Amino acid sequence: MSGLHDSALPDEWELVVGLEVHVELATQTKLFCGCANEFSTEPNTNVCPTCLGLPGSLPVMNETAVEFAMRLGRALGCEIHPSVMARKNYFYPDMAKDFQTTQYDQPTSRDGELVLADGTVVGIERAHIEEDAGKTTHVGGGGRINDAQYSLVDYNRAGVPLVEIVSRPDIRTVDHAKAYVSELRDILLAIEVSDAKMEEGSMRVDANVSVRPAGSDELRTRCELKNINSIRSLGRAIEYEARRHVDLYESGEAPRQETRHWDEDGGRSTAGRSKEDADDYRYFQEPDLVPLTPSADHIAEIDDAMPMLPAARRARLGALSSVADDVLVTVVERGQDQLALGAIEAGADPDKVLTRIQNDLAVEDWSAVNAETLATVLQMESSGELSATQAKQVLADMAAGLHGGDPKAIAASHGFEAMASDALDALVDELIADHPDEWARFTAGDDSDRKKMQGFFTGQIMKASKGQADGRAVAELLSRKST
Numbered sequence: 001m002s003g004l005h006d007s008a009l010p011d012e013w014e015l016v017v018g019l020e021v022h023v024e025l026a027t028q029t030k031l032f033c034g035c036a037n038e039f040s041t042e043p044n045t046n047v048c049p050t051c052l053g054l055p056g057s058l059p060v061m062n063e064t065a066v067e068f069a070m071r072l073g074r075a076l077g078c079e080i081h082p083s084v085m086a087r088k089n090y091f092y093p094d095m096a097k098d099f100q101t102t103q104y105d106q107p108t109s110r111d112g113e114l115v116l117a118d119g120t121v122v123g124i125e126r127a128h129i130e131e132d133a134g135k136t137t138h139v140g141g142g143g144r145i146n147d148a149q150y151s152l153v154d155y156n157r158a159g160v161p162l163v164e165i166v167s168r169p170d171i172r173t174v175d176h177a178k179a180y181v182s183e184l185r186d187i188l189l190a191i192e193v194s195d196a197k198m199e200e201g202s203m204r205v206d207a208n209v210s211v212r213p214a215g216s217d218e219l220r221t222r223c224e225l226k227n228i229n230s231i232r233s234l235g236r237a238i239e240y241e242a243r244r245h246v247d248l249y250e251s252g253e254a255p256r257q258e259t260r261h262w263d264e265d266g267g268r269s270t271a272g273r274s275k276e277d278a279d280d281y282r283y284f285q286e287p288d289l290v291p292l293t294p295s296a297d298h299i300a301e302i303d304d305a306m307p308m309l310p311a312a313r314r315a316r317l318g319a320l321s322s323v324a325d326d327v328l329v330t331v332v333e334r335g336q337d338q339l340a341l342g343a344i345e346a347g348a349d350p351d352k353v354l355t356r357i358q359n360d361l362a363v364e365d366w367s368a369v370n371a372e373t374l375a376t377v378l379q380m381e382s383s384g385e386l387s388a389t390q391a392k393q394v395l396a397d398m399a400a401g402l403h404g405g406d407p408k409a410i411a412a413s414h415g416f417e418a419m420a421s422d423a424l425d426a427l428v429d430e431l432i433a434d435h436p437d438e439w440a441r442f443t444a445g446d447d448s449d450r451k452k453m454q455g456f457f458t459g460q461i462m463k464a465s466k467g468q469a470d471g472r473a474v475a476e477l478l479s480r481k482s483t
Contacts, residue, residue: 014214015242016222017177017207018169021184022162023194024132024202025068031131031161032059032101039200043154051159053097058288061085065161066108066292067302068193069129072163073109074302075191075309076124082293083108085129085286094134094153102130102164104283108292114167114187115311116179117325123168132160135201144261157201163193169208169219174235181205181231186310186333198229205234209241211249220245221254225269227261237262241269313337321350330358342371348378360395368401377407389467390416416468424461424469428477431460443482454478 009015027037033050049057070080086104107128114122134155141147165184171177185203188196196203210222223245225237245255259272308316314328317337321328331337336357343353356378361369377398381391394410403409432439435457442453457478461469 009211009242009246012214013211013242013246014216015172015174015238016169016210016212016219017171017238018222019165019167019171019177019180020206020208020224021165021167021181022132022204022206023072023165023188023196025065025161025163026192026194026202027062027064027068027161029062030159031062031065031129032159035159037160038156039202041156043152043156046156047158051096052155053095059101059286061289061292062161065129066294068161069108069127069163070294070299071191071302071306072165072188072193073112073127074299074306075187076109076112076114076127076165078109078112078124078127080109080294080299081106082291083129084291085289086283087286088130089282090280092133093151094136094155094158096134096155096158100131100133101286101289103128108294114180114183116176116183117311117314117329118179120176120179122170122176122180125166125168127163127165130162130164132157132162134158169210169222174238177207177238178231178235181234182329182333183310190307190309198231201229204229207234207238207241209238209245210255211242211245221257223255223257223269224259225262226259226272227263229264233262233264236264236267237269240267244269317341317350317354320344321354323351323354327354327358334362336361336366339366339369339371339374343374343378346372346375348375349382352378352382356391356395360392361399363399366399368405369395369398370405373398373405373407380407380411384470384473386411386416387462387467387470389462389471390414393467421473424465424473425477427461427464427469428457428474428481431457431464432481435460442478 024037029035030037030046030051033048035046035048035051038046050059073080083103083106085101087099088102088104089099091098107126109127110125112124112127114124116122134153135157136145137152137154138145138148139152140149145151167180171180185196185198188194188203194202198204205228207225207228208222209225210220212218212220223241225241228234228237241260248255256274258274260269261272262269310332313332314325317328317331317340331340331354340353340357344350353374356374374395377386377391377394380386380394381388386394390411393414394407394416397403397410398405398407403413438453438456441449442457445453454475458471458474461474462471
């Protein structure tokens with residue numbers, strides 16, 4: 001585990017974060033009944049006696065939900081155990097039956113880990129199955145229940161299958177917290193168990209935040225931040241809450257264990273309810289559901305069917321190239337790694353393939369670009385047939401499907417051709433003569449001046465040549481003429 005200090009805190013303090021991520025499973029029906037599992041339908045239309053908790057109704061376990069939960073557990077390296085469902089008792093207006101059916105002391109998946117792109121390991125305590133609650137909208141006041149004029153309840157979401165992934169308190173920086181959620185989302189999409197849309201609530205994050213003196217191994221009082229619906233908000237919320245804890249300790253006070261709500265517009269957390277202990281929920285085994293006892297053969301079948309996960313896909317690309325981790329993360333997140341591998345196999349330079357994809361194919365629909373045409377563009381650039389600027393334009397047109405995605409036809413349509421070496425030489429001489437002061441800084445200045453002036457001359461040459469000049473050729477000419 002990396003011991004990097006989080007820059008949001010003073011040096012003498014260390015951040016400690018554990019995350020609870022609730023993921024709605026992409027089943028066709030709810031966890032215990034046949035009601036449709038759909039987002040954005042008319043309120044209270046996907047309901048029945050079971051998910052409304054009416055007397056005499058009985059739950060029936062959704063087999064696909066259990067399969068998805070085990071698939072997720074194995075993708076996180078968890079052990080799959082026999083498990084039982086339990087009733088978690090509490091009063092809340094969006095649980096019509098006044099208890100939640102979940103897993104408590106015998107969850108399906110335990111003791112896993114998630115490895116981030118930089119090698120940081122975050123332990124997974126458990127990944128348990130439970131049902132979602134309905135949605136309450138508090139109208140009036142500040143949108144909170146205590147000052148609302150009235151509340152509206154939509155039970156469409158009640159009973160939707162969830163897996164709650166509980167990490168160990170291994171996260172020490174805001175960046176690692178954000179990377180953890182991003183990596184988890186990529187895994188969910190890769191194994192096709194959830195659409196992981198934070199904006200629609202199918203992936204929701206609660207952050208348990210505390211701080212401690214740097215170098216200590218104690219776990220101090222934590223607060224649980226709720227209502228976090230984006231990775232950006234997660235970072236802001238953790239930074240604010242950690243700073244709040246430090247300020248309390250440094251003023252001689254201490255935080256109290258509680259649930260707090262994140263206000264994205266206000267950029268602050270506000271107190272909710274005191275955090276309950278497990279005893280307060282009065283858990284007991286659900287009498288209407290049998291234990292779940294997956295066989296070793298079934299678990300082996302899940303393992304055998306597991307697709308290649310994001311970490312392995314990054315490693316496969318990383319073995320072929322020397323680009324930075326963030327480039328690999330971006331390419332894999334967009335699902336462009338197969339495109340990259342194909343272009344590399346077709347003879348294109350691996351580093352150029354990956355950086356071009358990251359920078360120039362950041363579009364929603366790039367399906368018109370295939371491995372062969374991408375490799376052709378990069379080979380045209382490497383040979384000097386296209387300048388870097390021209391190659392970027394050709395790629396943009398290819399992604400848009402112009403000229404059937406044929407790079408040579410696109411280049412011809414723009415009249416792109418490499419600038420002749422003698423014409424480029426003459427243009428460089430002309431610009432040097434027009435800018436004697438800048439040329440003097442380039443030839444006699446320090447490294448910083450030289451770099452700045454090289455950028456200046458390159459920009460002027462590209463402008464004068466309308467992008468036809470090759471950047472590498474320009475750099476070579478400038479270097480040669482300065483000696």
